[in-house]
Every structure is written in C-alpha cells, then in structure tokens.
Amino acid sequence: MLALENLSIRMGDFALHADWQAPKGARIAIIGPSGAGKSTLLSLIGGFTAPDTGKVLWQSQDLTRLEPGARPITTLFQDQNLFPHLTIAQNLGLGISPNLRLTKADKERIEGALERTGLAGFGPRKPAQLSGGQQSRAALARALLRDKPVLLLDEPFAALGPALKAEMLGLVSDLADETGAVVLMVTHDPKDAQAFAPLTCLVAGGIAYAPQPTEALLRNPPPELAAYLG
Amino acid sequence: MADRAVTLAAAGLAAAVFLLLLAPLGALGLTFQGFAFSAPELAALRFTLLQATLSAALSVALAVPVARALARRRFMGRSALISILGAPFILPVIVAVLGLLAVFGRAGWFNDALGLLGLPSFSVYGLQGVVLAHVFFNMPLAVRMILHGWQAIPAERFRLAASLGFTPRASLRHIEAPMLREVLPGAGLVILVICLTSFAVALTLGGGPKATTIELAIYQALRFDFDLPTAARLALLQFALCAAAFVVASRVSLPSGFGAGQGRDGGPPSPNGWRKVVDTFAIVLAALFLALPLLAVVLNGLPGLVDLPETVWAAAGRSLAIALASTAISLAAATVLALAAAQGRGWVALAATLPLAASSLVLGTGLFLILQPYFKPASLALPVTMTINAALSLPFAFRILAPEARTLYADYQRLGASLGMGGWAWLRWVVLPRLARVLGFSAGLVAALSMGDLGVIALFAGEGEATLPLLVQRLMGAYRMETAASAALLLVLLSFALFWVFDYGGRRYAGT
Numbered sequence: 001m002l003a004l005e006n007l008s009i010r011m012g013d014f015a016l017h018a019d020w021q022a023p024k025g026a027r028i029a030i031i032g033p034s035g036a037g038k039s040t041l042l043s044l045i046g047g048f049t050a051p052d053t054g055k056v057l058w059q060s061q062d063l064t065r066l067e068p069g070a071r072p073i074t075t076l077f078q079d080q081n082l083f084p085h086l087t088i089a090q091n092l093g094l095g096i097s098p099n100l101r102l103t104k105a106d107k108e109r110i111e112g113a114l115e116r117t118g119l120a121g122f123g124p125r126k127p128a129q130l131s132g133g134q135q136s137r138a139a140l141a142r143a144l145l146r147d148k149p150v151l152l153l154d155e156p157f158a159a160l161g162p163a164l165k166a167e168m169l170g171l172v173s174d175l176a177d178e179t180g181a182v183v184l185m186v187t188h189d190p191k192d193a194q195a196f197a198p199l200t201c202l203v204a205g206g207i208a209y210a211p212q213p214t215e216a217l218l219r220n221p222p223p224e225l226a227a228y229l230g
Numbered sequence: 231m232a233d234r235a236v237t238l239a240a241a242g243l244a245a246a247v248f249l250l251l252l253a254p255l256g257a258l259g260l261t262f263q264g265f266a267f268s269a270p271e272l273a274a275l276r277f278t279l280l281q282a283t284l285s286a287a288l289s290v291a292l293a294v295p296v297a298r299a300l301a302r303r304r305f306m307g308r309s310a311l312i313s314i315l316g317a318p319f320i321l322p323v324i325v326a327v328l329g330l331l332a333v334f335g336r337a338g339w340f341n342d343a344l345g346l347l348g349l350p351s352f353s354v355y356g357l358q359g360v361v362l363a364h365v366f367f368n369m370p371l372a373v374r375m376i377l378h379g380w381q382a383i384p385a386e387r388f389r390l391a392a393s394l395g396f397t398p399r400a401s402l403r404h405i406e407a408p409m410l411r412e413v414l415p416g417a418g419l420v421i422l423v424i425c426l427t428s429f430a431v432a433l434t435l436g437g438g439p440k441a442t443t444i445e446l447a448i449y450q451a452l453r454f455d456f457d458l459p460t461a462a463r464l465a466l467l468q469f470a471l472c473a474a475a476f477v478v479a480s481r482v483s484l485p486s487g488f489g490a491g492q493g494r495d496g497g498p499p500s501p502n503g504w505r506k507v508v509d510t511f512a513i514v515l516a517a518l519f520l521a522l523p524l525l526a527v528v529l530n531g532l533p534g535l536v537d538l539p540e541t542v543w544a545a546a547g548r549s550l551a552i553a554l555a556s557t558a559i560s561l562a563a564a565t566v567l568a569l570a571a572a573q574g575r576g577w578v579a580l581a582a583t584l585p586l587a588a589s590s591l592v593l594g595t596g597l598f599l600i601l602q603p604y605f606k607p608a609s610l611a612l613p614v615t616m617t618i619n620a621a622l623s624l625p626f627a628f629r630i631l632a633p634e635a636r637t638l639y640a641d642y643q644r645l646g647a648s649l650g651m652g653g654w655a656w657l658r659w660v661v662l663p664r665l666a667r668v669l670g671f672s673a674g675l676v677a678a679l680s681m682g683d684l685g686v687i688a689l690f691a692g693e694g695e696a697t698l699p700l701l702v703q704r705l706m707g708a709y710r711m712e713t714a715a716s717a718a719l720l721l722v723l724l725s726f727a728l729f730w731v732f733d734y735g736g737r738r739y740a741g742t
Contacts, residue, residue, distance in 0.1 A: 048644055069650020077648075080641050085663045085741065098651040100659060146649075 002026075002150055002182050004208075007044060007054035016040055016203075019054075020210035022182050024149070027173075028211045029193035030186045032203035033228045038186045041201075041208050042152045045184070046075045058150065069098065074143045076156035081139040082127040088114070088138050089123035095142035113141040117171065133164045137171070144175055151176065153185040169196045190218055190229060204228070233573055235653055240570030243563050244581035250621055251588055254596020255469065261462035261599055271464060273439060274447040278471070281357060281432075281443065282425035285364035286418040292365065293372035293417070294410065296516045299509035300373065301380035302500040311517060312377070315370040318520070320675060320729050322682025323367070323430040324699045325718045328706070329523025330354065330363055330435075332530055332715075339522070359435035360443075364428065368421040370520060375420070379413035380406070380498065388498050398501045406498070416482055423475045427468070427589035430684040434703060444468045448591045452598060452689055465595040469588065476587040524722075531719025534712050542701060542717045546724060549698040552612060553681040553728060556619035560676050561669065563620070564627035565635075569661065571628075572635040582628035585621045590685030593618050598689060608692035615687045615697070619680040626679075627672040634668045635661075663740060670736010674729035681725045698724070 001021055008017040016037040022028055030038050043049040045056055047068035056063045063071050074095075082091045092110045093102050102110075114120050117137040127135055136157055143151060153172070157165045173196060176183050184201075187193055193200050199211035204224035221229060267275075300312065318326070334340045334354040341351045354362065383405060391401045429445040436442060442450070444464055451461040500506075564582065571578040597614055598607060638661065646656050662669070684699040691700055698721045705714035 046648065048647065067650065068644075068647040073648075075644075075648045077644060080645055083642065083645070083660060086659065090659075094649050094651070094659070098649050099655045 001059060002045075003055075003057040003060075004045070005055040005057060007051050007056065009040065009044060009049065009051050014040075015206040016044075016208060017206060018044075018208035020201075020208075022184070022199075022211060024182060025176075025180045026199055026211070027176065027183045027197045028185070029197035029200045029214060030184060030203060030208075031188075031190065031193055031200055031225070031228075033224075034188075036203045037206070037208065038203050039154055041203060042075065042154050042184065042186060045150075046073055046152055047071050048075075071150075072148045073150040073152060074146045074148045075152040075154065076139050076143060078155045078158060081156060082135060084127050087124050087126060088119065088130070091127070091138060092123075092142045092145055095145040109145060113144050114138075116144065117141040132160055133168070136160065136164075136168050140168070140171060140175065144179075147179060149179075149181050151181045151183045153183065155186050155188075158188075165192075166195070172196070194218065236566060236569050236573065237575060239566045240575060240578055240581075243566055244578065247563075247581050247584060247621065247624070250617070251584060251593070253600060254588075254593050255466075257596045257599040258462045258465050258469075258592075261458050262466060263459045263463070265463065265467075267463070267467075268460075270439060270442070271447065271460070271467075274442045274444045274464070275467065277357070277436075277441060278426060278428075278443045278445075281360050281364070281428070281436075281441075282422050284357075284361050285368060285425045286422040288361060289365050289368040289372045289421050290376075290414055290418045292516075293369050293376050294414075295508065295512040296369075297373045297376035297380060298406075298498075299512045300377050302498045303506075303509055303513070304500075305513075311513070312374070314520065315374050317726075318367045318370045320678035320682070320725060321367075321524075322684070322699050322718075322721050322725055323363075324434065324684050324702045324706075325527055325682070325722045325725075326366055326523060327363060327431060327434045328530075328702070328715060328718045329525075329527040330359075330366060332526035333522050334359075334362060339526075355435055356438075356441045357436075360428070360431055360441060363431045363435055364421075364425050366519070366523065368424060369516070372417045372421060373516070375417040376410070376413055379409045383409055383498070392499060398499070398505060401498070419475075419479055419482060423472075423479055423586075426471055426475060427591075429589075429591055429688075430699070430703070433684075433688070434706065444471070445589060445591045448595055449688060452595060458599065461595050462599065465592045469592050472589055472592070473587045479586075480583075527715065527718055527722065530712070530715035532716075534716030535719055538716055538720065539713065541696075542698070542713070542720065545696050545698045545701040545717075546720060548612060548695070549681055549721075550724065550728075552616045552619065552697060553677045556616045556623065556680045557673050557677040557732075559616070559620040560623045560627050561673050564624055564631050564672065565661075565665070565669070567624075567628055568631035568635040569639075571632050572639040579628075579632070582632075583625045586625045588622070590618055590622060590683070591689065593621070594686030594689045597686075607690045608695050611687060611690035611692070611695035614690055615683070615685075616680075618686045619683055623676040623679055627676055630668050630672040630675075631665065634665055638664050666736045666740035668736070670732050670734070670739070673736070674732035677728040677732055678725040681728055682721065 001023055003021045004018045006019050009015070014037065018041060030041060032038055040049060044051050047063070047066060051064065058072050089110055090100060092113060093100050093106065096102060096106050096109065110123065114123055117140055119134060119137050119141060122130065122134065130138065139156060157168045160168065169192065172183065185197060193214050197214055200214040200217050201211045202209045202217065202222070202225050217225070300308065331354060332338055334352060336351070344351055387405055391405060427445055428443050429449065432441065432443040432446040436446060444467060448461050448464045448468065451457045451464060567578050567582045594614065601610055642660060646660055651660070682699055684703060687697050687700050696704060698717060702714050702717045702721060705717060
C-alpha cells in the first residue's frame with residue numbers, strides 16, 4: 001500500500017496537500033486544472049521534490065528521505081525518458097544496472113522486455129531512429145525491467161495521437177496486471193481516466209483529494225472539477 | 231547523484247583559484263613601496279592604453295566591411311574562410327610575429343612593393359608594429375562577432391525591407407546600423423581587454439621608452455634590473471587595469487566569437503554595382519592579410535625543418551608536456567565547476583572567471599616574489615608556467631562547458647536520479663558522452679593556447695628551461711632567423727595538431 005501522510009509543500013503562492021492511501025494494484029488517474037499541482041504530486045512521491053511536512057510510505061516503509069533511485073518507484077516523464085546517445089538496449093540496461101554492468105542473463109531479460117513491448121530487434125538502435133510510439137514502448141520496457149511496485153506516469157504519452165495513446169494505455173494496463181503495480185497517471189483527458197483507472201484523484205485548490213471511483217466522480221463532479229471539465 | 235561530491239570538489243577548486251590569485255597579490259602588496267611612478271612607468275601606462283585603444287578601434291573598423299561582405303555574399307571557399315577566421319585565436323603569437331616580419335619587415339614583401347611604387351618604407355617596429363600585430367590577431371575575432379550579429383538579424387526583416395523597396399542605404403540605416411550599434415562596443419571591449427595584457431607582441435615588436443607595455447616593463451624590471459619594488463608596483467598597476475576591465479566587461483553583454491555559424495539562406499540582400507567591388511576587395515584584402523604571414527612562415531620554415539637542432543626538439547618536448555598537463559588540470563577543473571554551476575551553485579561562475587582579472591606576468595611576478603627566496607627561479611619555470619596556463623585558460627573552458635552542462639542537467643538529471651545512477655555511472659554514461667564534443671573543443675583550445683604561450687615562462691626560464699615559443703623568441707633575438715622560422719613552423723604545426731586531435735577526438739567520442 002502506498003500512503004501519503006499529511007504530505008504538504010508550499011512554494012510562493014503555490015501550495016499542495018495530500019493525505020490518503022492507494023491500495024496495492026490500484027490504478028489512479030490524477031486530474032485537475034493545469035498549474036494545480038498534478039506533476040508536483042508525482043514529483044513528491046517520486047522523490048524529485050522534498051515536502052515541507054509529511055511522509056511518503058510504501059508498505060509502512062518511510063520513503064521520504066530516500067533518493068529517487070532508491071525508492072520502489074519508476075517514473076515515466078513527459079519527455080526525456082531515454083538518453084539519446086545510448087542505444088535502446090543500453091537505455092533498458094540502465095533499468096537493471098545503473099552502471100551498465102550486464103550479465104548474459106541480464107541481456108536475455110532485455111531481449112525479453114523488447115519482445116514483450118513489440119520492439120524485438122530494436123536493441124542496437126539509437127532513440128532518434130525510433131518513432132514516438134516506439135520510444136514510449138522502450139521507456140515502458142525499461143519500467144518492466146525495473147519491476148518496481150509503483151509506476152508514476154507524468155503524461156508520457158501526451159505527444160502521441162489518440163490511437164497510439166490508447167494502445168500505450170492498453171500496454172500499461174497489461175503490464176500492471178502482470179506485476180500488480182500501483183499506477184498513478186496524470187492526465188488532461190477524462191476519457192483516459194474512464195478507460196484506464198477505476199479510481200481518480202482530483203487535484204485542485206491546493207489539495208490532492210483522496211481517490212474516488214472514477215465513474216461516480218465524473219458523473220457528479222464537485223464544483224472545481226465541473227469548472228475544469230466545462 | 232553525488233551532487234554533494236561535485237559541490238565539495240567545486241568549493242575546493244574555487245578556494246584554490248582564489249588562493250592562486252590572492253597569494254601573488256599579497257606578495258606584491260608586501261613588496262610594494264608606494265605609487266611613486268617614474269617617467270618611464272607612466273610612459274608604459276600611456277602606451278598600454280594607447281595601443282590597446284588603437285588596436286581595438288582599428289580591428290573593429292576593419293572588421294565591419296569584411297563581416298558585411300561575408301554576410302551578404304556567397305562564394306566558393308566562404309565557409310572555409312569563416313573557419314580560418316577562428317585560427318588566429320590558437321595561433322602562437324611568436325609565429326604570427328615572425329610571419330608579419332616576413333611580410334611587413336624591412337626586407338619584407340610589403341616594403342618591396344612600396345619601393346616599386348616609389349613610396350617610403352614602413353617600419354614594423356614601435357607603435358604601428360604592435361598595433362599591426364594586434365589587428366592581425368583580433369580583426370578576425372571581430373569579424374566573427376560582427377558576422378554573428380548580421381546572421382542574428384531575422385530573415386523576415388530583410389524580406390520586409392525588400393517588399394518596401396528599401397535601397398541598400400535605407401536597409402543599412404534601419405536594419406544594419408542598429409545591430410552594429412549593439413555589437414561593436416562589446417567587440418571593441420573584448421579586444422581592448424585582450425590588448426591590455428599584451429606581452430609577447432610588445433617584447434618582439436615594441437620595446438624602448440616609446441613602445442613598452444606595462445606587462446613588458448614588469449618583465450624588464452624583474453629580469454634585467456632585478457628591481458623587485460618596481461616590478462611589484464607595475465604589477466599592481468596592471469592588476470588594477472585588468473580588474474577594472476573585468477568589472478566593466480562583466481556588466482556589458484559581450485558578443486561571442488565562437489558561435490558564428492555558416493549561415494543559410496535568407497541573409498541580407500547582395501546588391502550589385504560598386505558595392506560588389508567593395509565587398510570583393512574587403513574579402514580579398516582580409517584573406518591576403520591573414521594568409522600571407524602564415525604562408526611566409528611556411529615558406530621560410532620549411533627548408534630548415536628537416537635538420538632542426540637538438541635544443542629545438544627538447545624545447546618542443548617541454549612545451550608539449552606543459553600543454554598537456556595544463557590542459558588536464560584546466561579541463562578537469564572547468565568540468566567540475568561547470569557541473570556545479572549546472573546544479574545552481576551561483577558562486578561557481580565567479581570563481582571560474584576570476585582569473586580573467588589577472589595577467590600572466592602579474593601572477594608570475596607575485597609567484598616569483600614568493601618563491602625566489604627558497605628556490606632557484608629556473609628550477610620552477612615549468613611547474614609555474616603549467617599552473618598559470620591552467621588558471622588563465624580556466625575561464626575559456628568554463629564558458630564553453632557551462633551552457634552545455636546546464637542543458638544536460640535540465641534535460642536528464644531527473645531521469646538519472648530516477649534510475650539511481652550514482653556519481654561514476656552518471657559521469658561515465660551521461661556526462662562524458664553528452665559533453666564529449668565541447669570537452670574536446672575546449673581541450674583543443676586550451677592545449678593550443680598553452681603550447682603557444684609566451685608569458686610567464688620568460689620570467690623564470692634560464693638556458694635549459696625554454697619552451698618552444700621562448701626559444702623562437704631567443705633565436706630571433708640572436709638573429710638566427712632561419713632556425714627561428716623552422717622552429718616557428720614546428721610550433722604552429724604542433725599547436726594546430728593538438729587542437730585538431732582533441733577536437734576530433736571529442737567529436738568522434740560523441741558519435742552521432
């Protein structure tokens with residue numbers, strides 16, 4: 001279980017507070033007006049921003065003081081998910097060993113992850129030689145290799161067209177089923193939330209509200225969400 | 231990602247830079263006995279300011295027509311010419327002086343031509359010689375800065391001018407003159423600062439009561455008169471000049487001479503008629519002015535290159551060792567400081583650019599005062615030269631690396647952190663490959679500058695410690711011009727080879 005205990009941060013005019021739990025295997029969409037703090041919430045959980053108060057816990061282990069790489073978490077960013085000077089295989093290898101000291105077994109795992117994400121044979125290529133969708137798949141393949149129980153998606157598919165995005169969400173869905181990971185996904189699009197996440201967390205007015213069932217929330221939105229949805 | 235290790239190392243380096251600058255200044259202050267300047271010292275101050283002002287004004291004035299011609303004409307060899315404009319920056323001063331002597335000296339090509347026309351001959355010594363050499367070095371730099379300004383004018387502006395039927399004169403007034411007003415003062419200031427610390431040019435083409443720079447006067451006070459208080463007084467005066475220039479320069483946004491691109495389409499219109507003649511003239515004259523001295527060095531040096539005396543090879547070896555060692559120190563320091571600056575440590579930039587406020591002879595005199603009671607100066611010639619070269623080239627390397635390091639951190643720091651990449655993995659797999667291109671380029675610049683440097687070494691070296699540039703100067707002083715020319719050719723070959731090896735190596739390592 002991922003728990004946010006009285007987590008809060010204030011930066012000038014901006015403030016964000018969160019106090020809730022996400023059960024194991026939960027899939028949660030994070031929705032709200034831009035600038036409300038959706039990305040900041042992921043950044044706090046992922047360890048890129050330190051909170052003023054409160055804790056992030058996983059299975060009652062306190063993560064708050066841990067470096068991002070030491071947390072049981074994988075983050076997919078909006079962009080720059082791959083190092084452009086390294087091959088796809090090396091980019092995936094970083095998910096197994098940050099020093100790129102890879103055994104033969106590791107290399108077989110990389111091949112397996114590439115096959116699982118439909119990228120068989122793309123290992124020796126550089127990211128620039130792949131399409132946007134293929135780059136997203138490579139980032140997902142690395143998440144699969146890291147095999148962390150929490151996956152944070154900060155709109156990594158925002159630049160893809162609707163069909164590709166749906167395909168990627170389907171792939172994330174399958175992978176999360178296999179690994180049982182908690183997935184938190186920032187999105188602008190209520191349809192993404194409906195398609196992918198049984199639960200939705202609304203971020204508005206300085207508060208990240210506890211996740212609620214997506215359908216009910218969208219059918220009967222509180223005023224902040226209603227204003228955003230229009 | 232070992233942020234703390236980088237910050238600590240940067241703090242240590244910053245402290246070392248401060249110490250390296252403050253200790254010599256402290257020693258100068260202790261030896262200092264008051265600002266009672268003698269007439270020759272005041273003459274040196276006047277000459278320093280005069281030649282620097284003239285050099286800056288002439289370099290910029292001559293650069294404008296050349297830059298305009300390059301901006302609006304397309305011809306074969308144009309991009310090669312623009313690349314070659316960067317070469318004087320890494321050309322050893324002593325080599326250029328030899329080349330200028332061959333072209334403009336008493337028996338040179340230029341005076342031969344004047345004689346044929348029945349005109350009086352031109353002397354390359356004194357003020358006009360010093361300014362000529364400074365223009366040779368700095369006019370190309372000014373061309374690159376001004377050309378950059380021309381290329382930065384949006385093509386839409388020229389399209390609009392064309393649709394409004396602007397004449398070339400109108401487009402000069404409304405589009406190009408405002409750009410020049412913005413770029414020229416900065417370009418002039420850069421060159422003025424460079425010329426304030428001129429030593430090797432003044433040593434070879436100046437001298438005497440009428441043409442001595444402060445830097446040269448320091449050298450003479452120490453080396454010939456062993457007059458420590460005078461040397462200290464002059465060194466503090468030079469430091470005051472440089473520090474004032476440093477403060478002024480840090481308040482003005484200075485144009486960059488490195489970034490001048492090759493330009494694509496959409497530049498300024500290229501009018502025909504007399505303007506085409508003027509442009510052709512400007513380009514041909516500038517190319518000849520830059521190429522002929524180098525050609526003279528090659529022609530004069532080539533015959534003797536095969537049987538150079540043993541002393542030349544030994545000096546070349548010492549110069550290479552100094553260049554490689556100071557490049558290693560300077561680049562390592564610049565990389566650490568650039569990474570720390572990229573993590574938002576603001577004080578780093580000050581520490582990394584502070585050496586600009588000092589000059590080779592100022593630091594050298596201070597270190598001389600500190601060390602000479604305990605050591606024979608000659609025994610320290612090489613380590614002191616290496617250290618000062620490393621310190622003085624640190625600002626250049628830092629300024630090239632810092633923006634790239636900032637981009638690297640902005641783009642990939644979070645990804646590296648999320649993957650748990652530790653210090654070495656981050657350095658090995660991200661920093662080195664991403665920065666390889668600029669690391670190679672800046673290492674090439676630093677190595678070539680250090681290889682050709684003729685500054686502090688002249689203060690310390692005895693018979694057996696001369697570097698190659700100093701040896702060339704001594705051979706010239708002894709009128710062994712043929713050996714000097716061959717040694718100079720060897721020097722320029724080694725300098726350009728060093729630059730090429732590092733630059734190519736960096737690009738190669740960076741891959742595609």
